[in-house]
Amino acid sequence: MVPLLHIALLVIFVIIIYAIIGLELFSGKLHNTCHYIDSGLMVEEPNPCSVDSKGYTCVPGESTCKNDTWEGPNWGITNFDNFFLAMLTVFQCVTMEGWTDVMYYVSVTLKQLKRALTSSKRN
Numbered sequence: 001m002v003p004l005l006h007i008a009l010l011v012i013f014v015i016i017i018y019a020i021i022g023l024e025l026f027s028g029k030l031h032n033t034c035h036y037i038d039s040g041l042m043v044e045e046p047n048p049c050s051v052d053s054k055g056y057t058c059v060p061g062e063s064t065c066k067n068d069t070w071e072g073p074n075w076g077i078t079n080f081d082n083f084f085l086a087m088l089t090v091f092q093c094v095t096m097e098g099w100t101d102v103m104y105y106v107s108v109t110l111k112q113l114k115r116a117l118t119s120s121k122r123n
Contacts, residue, residue: 019086026080033070034058050108
């Protein structure tokens with residue numbers, strides 16, 4: 001019974017470490033989404049988008065990406081805005097249930113992060 005407890009503690013420790021990394025890198029990044037230009041309403045199937053056109057871009061001339069206007073994927077559950085939700089998102093990835101959706105949602109942020117890291121190395 002004790003070795004099983006050690007393994008459980010190790011898994012929880014790893015989830016905590018990755019949740020902290022997710023908080024640092026992706027906090028607040030999954031709330032941008034496309035809105036129609038003419039009405040200002042959110043599109044029917046919202047996805048995280050990139051404001052600076054480095055990742056997922058909205059349909060040009062039809063919709064535009066707005067900051068902090070969407071609760072986020074899975075009704076706001078999949079994000080890295082606080083520690084509990086970050087741990088839940090990491091647990092979702094660890095269990096391999098819906099990890100590809102999280103990967104695609106975060107890929108927009110990764111492109112913005114890569115651009116920020118390369119510009120800081122040039123300075």
